[in-house]
Structures are given as C-alpha cells and as structure tokens.
Amino acid sequence: MAINLDDPKKLVPLRDQAHQVAMNMLRPISRRYDAAEHEYPQELDLLAAMIDGLSESGASSGAGASGVKRDASADDGTVKNGTNLASVLGIAEMCWGDVALLLSLPRQGLGNSAIASVATPEQQERFAGVWASMAITEPDTGSDSASIRTTAVLDGDAYVLNGEKIFVTSGERSDAVVVWATLDKDLGRAAIKSFVVPKGTPGMTVERLEHKLGIKASDTATIRFDNCRVPVDNLLGSPEIDPAQGFAGAMATFDNTRPLVAAMAVGCAQAALDLTRDLLAQAGVTVDYDRPAVVQSAAAAKLLQLEADWEAARLLMLQAAWMADNRLANATEASMAKAKAGRMASDVTLSCVELCGSVGYSEGELLEKWARDSKILDIFEGTQQIQQLIVARRVLGLSSAELK
Amino acid sequence: MLLLKNLRPGGRHGIASGESRDAIGFAVAALNRLAQSDLLDRVGLRKQAEQTVFTVTRGGFRTATMAGRVFARAGQRGRVGRRAADAPSRGVFDLTPSEDEQMLVDVVTELATEVLRPAAAEADVACAAPGEVLTAANEIGLPLLGVPESLGGISEERAVVASTLVAEALARGDLGLAVASLAPGAVATAIATWGTDEQQQTYLPAFTGDDVAAAALALTEPRPLFDALDPHTTARRDGDDLVLDGVKSMVPRGADAELFVVGARLGDTNVLVIVEAGTDGLTIEADPAMGVRAASLTTLSLEGVRVPASNVLGAPDVPLGQVYAECVRLSRLAWCALSVGVGQAVLDYVTPYVKEREAFGEPIAHRQSVAFMVANIAIELQAMRLLTWKAAARAAAGKDASREIALARKLCADKGMQIGLDGVQLLGGHGFVKEHPVERWYRDLRAISIMEGGVLL
Numbered sequence: 040m041a042i043n044l045d046d047p048k049k050l051v052p053l054r055d056q057a058h059q060v061a062m063n064m065l066r067p068i069s070r071r072y073d074a075a076e077h078e079y080p081q082e083l084d085l086l087a088a089m090i091d092g093l094s095e096s097g098a099s100s101g102a103g104a105s106g107v108k109r110d111a112s113a114d115d116g117t118v119k120n121g122t123n124l125a126s127v128l129g130i131a132e133m134c135w136g137d138v139a140l141l142l143s144l145p146r147q148g149l150g151n152s153a154i155a156s157v158a159t160p161e162q163q164e165r166f167a168g169v170w171a172s173m174a175i176t177e178p179d180t181g182s183d184s185a186s187i188r189t190t191a192v193l194d195g196d197a198y199v200l201n202g203e204k205i206f207v208t209s210g211e212r213s214d215a216v217v218v219w220a221t222l223d224k225d226l227g228r229a230a231i232k233s234f235v236v237p238k239g240t241p242g243m244t245v246e247r248l249e250h251k252l253g254i255k256a257s258d259t260a261t262i263r264f265d266n267c268r269v270p271v272d273n274l275l276g277s278p279e280i281d282p283a284q285g286f287a288g289a290m291a292t293f294d295n296t297r298p299l300v301a302a303m304a305v306g307c308a309q310a311a312l313d314l315t316r317d318l319l320a321q322a323g324v325t326v327d328y329d330r331p332a333v334v335q336s337a338a339a340a341k342l343l344q345l346e347a348d349w350e351a352a353r354l355l356m357l358q359a360a361w362m363a364d365n366r367l368a369n370a371t372e373a374s375m376a377k378a379k380a381g382r383m384a385s386d387v388t389l390s391c392v393e394l395c396g397s398v399g400y401s402e403g404e405l406l407e408k409w410a411r412d413s414k415i416l417d418i419f420e421g422t423q424q425i426q427q428l429i430v431a432r433r434v435l436g437l438s439s440a441e442l443k
Numbered sequence: 444m445l446l447l448k449n450l451r452p453g454g455r456h457g458i459a460s461g462e463s464r465d466a467i468g469f470a471v472a473a474l475n476r477l478a479q480s481d482l483l484d485r486v487g488l489r490k491q492a493e494q495t496v497f498t499v500t501r502g503g504f505r506t507a508t509m510a511g512r513v514f515a516r517a518g519q520r521g522r523v524g525r526r527a528a529d530a531p532s533r534g535v536f537d538l539t540p541s542e543d544e545q546m547l548v549d550v551v552t553e554l555a556t557e558v559l560r561p562a563a564a565e566a567d568v569a570c571a572a573p574g575e576v577l578t579a580a581n582e583i584g585l586p587l588l589g590v591p592e593s594l595g596g597i598s599e600e601r602a603v604v605a606s607t608l609v610a611e612a613l614a615r616g617d618l619g620l621a622v623a624s625l626a627p628g629a630v631a632t633a634i635a636t637w638g639t640d641e642q643q644q645t646y647l648p649a650f651t652g653d654d655v656a657a658a659a660l661a662l663t664e665p666r667p668l669f670d671a672l673d674p675h676t677t678a679r680r681d682g683d684d685l686v687l688d689g690v691k692s693m694v695p696r697g698a699d700a701e702l703f704v705v706g707a708r709l710g711d712t713n714v715l716v717i718v719e720a721g722t723d724g725l726t727i728e729a730d731p732a733m734g735v736r737a738a739s740l741t742t743l744s745l746e747g748v749r750v751p752a753s754n755v756l757g758a759p760d761v762p763l764g765q766v767y768a769e770c771v772r773l774s775r776l777a778w779c780a781l782s783v784g785v786g787q788a789v790l791d792y793v794t795p796y797v798k799e800r801e802a803f804g805e806p807i808a809h810r811q812s813v814a815f816m817v818a819n820i821a822i823e824l825q826a827m828r829l830l831t832w833k834a835a836a837r838a839a840a841g842k843d844a845s846r847e848i849a850l851a852r853k854l855c856a857d858k859g860m861q862i863g864l865d866g867v868q869l870l871g872g873h874g875f876v877k878e879h880p881v882e883r884w885y886r887d888l889r890a891i892s893i894m895e896g897g898v899l900l
C-alpha cells in the first residue's frame with residue numbers, strides 16, 4: 040500500500056480510448072444535436088453497440104452506467120482499482136466529448152446504474168441489456184424525494200402505478216423506466232420502492248419533451264402512469280417495508296451515481312479548460328506553474344485557479360470511486376465529489392466563456408454550449424444544496440430532523 | 444535632520460508613499476516618536492518593559508548571527524553525494540499510507556496533540572518555540588526524515604509522502620511550532636537530496652547526532668510581488684570564493700541557526716548556497732509577522748558574505764538551476780501539507796463548537812447557513828489534501844510534479860485562507876478573541892502562498 044493519486048496504470052488505455060471515441064464520434068455531432076433538440080442521435084446506436092462489444096470482451100474494465108455496483112468477490116486484502124474507477128474515468132472522457140450525448144447513450148442510463156446498485160441477481164440477469172432511464176422527480180417534488188406521490192398498490196401479481204414523473208432523462212428513447220413510487224404514503228421513506236416499467240406497458244404514456252438550457256441532445260420527458268400494471272418481480276430489491284432501513288435501499292443508488300455525475304462535470308469542465316488554454320496560448324497567455332499567480336497576467340492567474348479547482352473535483356471524484364471499488368462506505372465522499380464538481384463545472388465553463396470573450400460566447404465555438412450544459416450537473420442527482428446538506432449532516436453528526 | 448527624515452511618510456507604518464503630512468501631522472508624529480524613544484527609559488520616566496524575548500519579538504534589533512559549531516570539512520569535493528532511491532510506483536490509485544508512514548503519523552499526531560497544541564498560544568505570544576517542543580521533535584527524528592539511511596537518516600526511499608503526512612499532522616497541533624520543528628530538517632533534506640559528498644559529510648553530522656543544529660532554508664525576500672525564481676540576492680565569484688549580498692525574510696529561527704541554505708542568483712543561474720552562521724557580513728534581525736510566530740521569524744542580511752565556491756549546493760548529477768527550482772517547489776508543497784493540517788485543526792474545532800453554541804433556542808449547527816460553511820470546509824479541505832498527496836507521491840516517485848505542486852499551492856492558498864476566515868466567523872465575536880485558537884489559525888493560514896523556503900519535503 041502506498042499513496043498514489045495518478046490515474047491507475049491499468050485504466051489509462053481505457054481512459055485514452057474513451058477520449059478518442061469522444062473526440063472522433065461525439066465532438067463532430069455535438070453542435071448538430073444541440074441545435075436539433077429532440078432529434079434522435081442515430082450515430083449513437085453504433086457507438087452503443089461498440090461499447091457493448093468492448094464490455095463483453097472485458098476490454099472496457101467494466102466501465103459504464105452498470106459499473107457502479109459493489110464488487111461481491113472475496114476481499115483478498117489488496118487495493119482495488121475496479122469498475123467504479125473505470126466508470127468515472129471513462130464517463131469523464133466521454134463528457135469531455137459531449138455530456139448530452141453521453142446521457143443519450145443506449146443502455147448507459149442512470150436507470151441502469153440503479154439496477155446495478157439495488158437489483159437482485161435474478162433481476163440483474165433479466166434486465167441485462169435493457170436501456171433504463173430513471174424517474175424520480177415529480178411536478179411538486181424535486182430534492183425532497185421522500186415525499187413523492189406516485190403510488191404503487193399491490194393487486195394480485197402486479198403493482199398498479201399511478202402518478203406523474205418529470206425530468207426523465209432519455210425517458211422517450213429508453214427501453215424501460217425505473218420509477219420511484221410509494222407503497223404507503225403514511226409510512227414515509229421506508230415505503231418508497233423502485234419499479235422497472237418496460238416501455239409499452241399499458242397505462243404508461245410519454246406526455247411531452249422539455250425544451251432546455253443545455254444538454255439538448257438528451258431527451259427529457261414527462262411520463263404519466265394511469266393504472267399502469269407492473270409485474271411484482273419488477274420491484275427492485277426487497278418489497279419489505281423496513282423502517283429501520285428507511286430510505287437506504289433507494290438512496291444507495293445515489294451513493295453510486297453521484298461520482299458519475301461528478302465525472303460528467305469533470306469532463307465538461309475539462310473540455311472548456313483545454314480549449315481555453317489553447318485559445319489563450321494563441322493570444323500569448325500561458326500559465327507558468329513555477330511563478331506565483333500574482334506576478335502573472337490576470338488571465339493566466341484565473342486559468343491557474345480554474346485548473347486547481349478542476350483538479351480538486353477530479354481527485355474527489357476518484358476518491359469516491361476508489362472507495363466504492365474497495366467497499367468502503369462513501370456516501371460523504373460521493374456527495375463531496377458531486378458538490379465540488381458541480382460548482383466547479385459552472386465556474387470553469389462560465390469563466391472560460393468570459394476569458395475567451397465573444398469567441399467564447401458565440402455559437403462558432405462550443406464554449407457557450409459547455410457553459411449551458413454544465414448547469415444541470417449542479418442540479419440533477421441531488422442539487423449543490425442537497426449535497427452540502429448531506430455532507431453537513433455527516434460531518435456534524437446531525438440527523439435530518441436536527442439539520443433540516 | 445535625522446528626526447525629520449524619520450518622519451517622512453512612505454513605506455513605513457503602513458502609509459503609502461503618496462501620503463503627505465501637514466504641520467499638525469508632523470507635530471503629532473514627532474510626539475509619538477518621542478514617546479517611543481528610549482530617551483524616556485534612560486531618564487527613568489517609564490518602567491522598563493518586560494521583554495524576555497526581546498530579540499525575537501521586536502523588529503529593528505540587528506545582531507550578528509550566532510557563531511555555532513565548527514563544521515569540519517570532510518568528504519570528497521565535487522563528487523555526487525548519496526541519494527535516496529525514488530519510491531517505487533505500482534501504478535495503483537491508492538489513498539492508504541504505508542504501515543511505516545501510518546506509524547510515523549500516529550507518533551507525530553500524539554506529539555502535536557500532547558505537546559504542540561498546549562504550547563501554541565504562549566509560543567505565539569513569545570515568538571519562540573519552547574525547548575521541550577524542539578527537543579521532542581528532534582528525538583522523534585524529524586530533522587532526519589528526508590535523510591537516507593546511508594547518510595545516518597531514517598528513510599530508504601525518497602520520503603516526500605512521509606514528510607507530507609508528518610507536516611500535516613504537526614500543523615494540526617500548531618503551525619508556528621511545526622515550522623520551528625521542521626526548520627532544521629529543511630536544511631538537512633536539501634543537503635541530503637542535492638549535496639555533494641563533501642557537503643553531506645561536512646554538514647549532515649550536525650543533524651544526525653544527539654545535538655541537532657538549528658538551521659534554516661532562506662528563500663523569501665522582502666518585496667511586493669516577490670518571485671522565488673527571481674531572487675535579488677546575488678552570489679558573485681571571487682577566486683575560490685563566492686561573495687553574497689542580499690536580504691532574506693521569513694527565515695525561521697534565524698537567530699539560533701547555525702547553518703543556512705540561502706537562495707541567490709549566480710550569473711544567470713539560481714543557486715542554493717550553504718552559509719555557516721557567524722560568517723562575517725551575516726546579520727540577523729527579528730521580524731515577527733502576522734502569524735507563524737512561534738517559528739521566531741527573522742530577516743537575514745548578507746553584506747559581502749564570503750563562502751567557499753564549493754558551498755554552492757548541488758552536484759554534477761543535477762543542474763544547479765534545477766536544484767534551486769526543485770527546492771522551491773518542494774518547499775511550497777511542504778507549506779501545502781502544513782495548510783492541510785491547520786485546516787483540519789479548524790474543522791476539528793468548529794464542529795463541536797457549532798453543535799454546542801445555541802442561538803434562538805437551538806444549536807447554531809441546526810441552521811443551514813452555519814452547517815453549509817462547515818460542509819464546505821470539509822469538502823475543500825479534503826480536496827487540498829488530495830492535491831497535496833498527489834503532488835507528493837509524484838515527487839517521491841521521481842516524476843515531474845511542477846504542475847501538481849502549482850495546483851496544490853493555488854488551492855491551499857485560496858481555500859486554506861477561506862477556511863481560516865470561516866473558522867473565525869463561525870465563532871463570531873468569540874472567534875476574534877484569543878480565548879479560542881481560531882484567530883491564530885486565521886493569521887497562520889495567510890502564510891500559505893507567501894512563504895518560500897523554511898520547510899522542505
């Protein structure tokens with residue numbers, strides 16, 4: 040055991056491969072699907088097939104939306120650099136290419152992460168290869184996900200779902216939706232369960248797609264459930280309402296997906312930083328790492344600060360993923376990574392637009408797009424404020440009743 | 444007239460040079476000047492102030508450096524000295540310290556908790572580290588951390604990571620005392636890392652024996668926008684000698700130091716020069732600062748200081764300019780590690796405080812505006828730690844760490860200061876008074892990004 044925070048040697052090829060894919064497949068279509076909101080990026084089908092192939096061959100080191108699960112193999116006492124690290128490294132590179140297209144990748148939805156995190160082995164097998172999106176938010180319930188109103192009532196061999204879900208990423212394109220619903224509103228958090236609802240199930244309708252500030256290539260749907268019958272076996276994990284376990288089951292997904300969203304922020308910000316560094320160099324401004332910021336130009340000093348913040352978020356992201364790989368509880372670190380990466384990405388992408396002036400603001404470059412795309416990363420999978428709340432409660436040792 | 448000359452505004456007492464004094468202003472300034480002069484003391488008009496640590500707490504008192512021990516020349520001039528091997532790199536991302544490192548951290552943490560912290564407040568006022576603290580630090584072997592076993596030290600490989608963890612753990616107790624404790628090690632580490640056989644044989648015994656020499660790595664210079672890579676201190680060749688001229692500031696324990704390593708410009712190369720205390724032309728002046736006071740900060744003046752040319756630190760294995768730049772970087776990284784320790788001290792302190800302090804009928808920790816400040820301290824502090832560790836691990840493995848060190852320094856300077864600021868804010872008025880240590884940490888954390896030298900990994 041020895042402290043080392045460089046990217047894992049064995050995952051460098053995967054990271055570099057993802058970078059090449061992002062550069063050569065995503066970047067060329069990045070602006071096009073930003074402009075053509077709601078148009079399906081058909082190029083992604085080929086890419087998804089390629090990713091499946093790599094995954095099958097083992098060449099992808101388990102990276103991807105399903106890579107967030109905890110390794111169940113016996114602990115041999117060695118330090119692991121596994122699928123969680125592979126996933127954040129790969130996703131960051133893909134989002135260096137385009138966040139929205141990454142979110143649109145078939146079979147790489149957040150629903151897939153949820154299935155990987157909480158499904159039983161039988162369900163894992165049954166839902167393998169399914170493209171699953173995630174439906175939590177409701178018109179009146181955002182961050183406060185414990186108070187969702189969508190209900191699931193047991194009726195024979197099926198649960199009957201009723202309610203409305205909004206902001207479902209890839210909600211129209213996916214094969215199935217993982218829906219959060221409550222078995223009994225009076226029993227609070229413990230009664231909230233997630234259900235896999237295949238597309239085409241009667242009673243489930245995609246009502247509309249949102250027009251958004253950014254990540255326009257990703258479809259964001261509103262889905263309604265009217266007496267939608269879902270087989271009992273599609274309830275992920277245990278159907279028991281266990282107040283002691285409370286919300287933990289459903290929330291376990293977040294511990295695993297937050298580092299992924301941090302990775303998206305890291306990738307998006309890196310895109311802006313890389314291009315800005317290049318544009319500023321052409322304008323005669325470079326950062327000298329050995330000289331104090333105060334003796335360099337304001338632009339160089341700013342770039343140094345942005346890069347330091349970026350590196351900070353990236354290392355927090357790697358830490359959270361590394362802990363998951365090594366089966367250490369990482370709820371605090373996952374939220375730290377998401378909080379830092381979310382605010383960093385906003386600061387970095389917006390500052391890069393400012394540094395590059397009208398070149399940054401114009402649609403002629405992608406800097407303005409990244410500055411629009413980044414905003415959602417400080418919102419979905421838990422806003423900046425929710426992450427701070429989680430970190431604060433854990434650091435201070437306060438309950439949700441004490442620190443509201 | 445001398446008095447009038449002293450009354451001229453500009454650059455003194457925090458008055459910018461653009462200010463002018465009118466007649467009343469001159470009269471007031473003259474009166475003030477008289478009130479301060481020792482004339483009053485000589486005619487017995489004022490009680491002699493108690494100044495037990497006169498030399499270290501009062502600026503303006505210059506004295507020759509202490510002629511310390513005699514360093515007997517030994518070893519072979521110009522021959523490359525012994526070097527610690529690079530730490531092996533397995534290429535695995537890992538945040539676990541080695542067993543040896545963890546043991547060391549545990550011991551140092553105990554020292555920081557049991558010895559440094561209780562002594563911190565008084566040492567801050569006295570501008571001096573108690574003898575027990577320095578003795579304990581020497582007994583643990585802190586000055587030898589960066590010295591390989593083959594030279595009488597304790598490490599088999601480049602101990603940059605171990606030193607990082609130690610600096611962090613020490614500063615969690617107190618920054619000023621940590622710097623005082625680590626100052627001799629900076630010089631020992633520099634000589635072990637870059638010295639010739641002669642330099643190592645001549646000077647390292649002063650650190651490996653029972654009576655560890657006080658010593659200081661002097662890189663900072665007193666001017667705005669100071670850039671360590673552009674030192675104004677000059678080294679000029681004169682026959683077999685070098686002649687040094689210039690001023691170095693923020694030199695820890697300079698008054699006790701028996702040996703200095705001084706940064707200077709030689710032609711168009713930056714060099715580190717070994718200078719023994721007591722050399723003619725070397726004077727020391729107390730220069731207490733906003734913080735890091737327990738390190739007895741001083742200004743070192745060099746006027747025509749003559750040393751053998753063979754005292755330029757470095758051997759043929761590494762170009763001299765690179766030795767200097769590496770030294771600057773690894774010193775900056777040491778300050779990063781120290782800032783992480785101080786930041787942790789702040790977090791450790793404010794966490795129970797905000798849970799106990801009540802306002803409006805409940806602990807203030809129950810308010811998001813308070814709780815989120817604590818959360819952000821925790822988040823940024825961990826980021827500071829990870830950046831510092833990453834740079835340290837790269838340096839230990841012999842990889843280029845200049846980018847990582849620059850990023851760590853930027854983050855530690857910015858976020859470290861924010862933590863210091865929030866630490867005081869969270870305690871409100873209580874944070875502003877010396878009953879609590881947060882005001883000291885606030886002053887201490889301003890040092891990060893200003894200090895060059897003093898400590899080294």
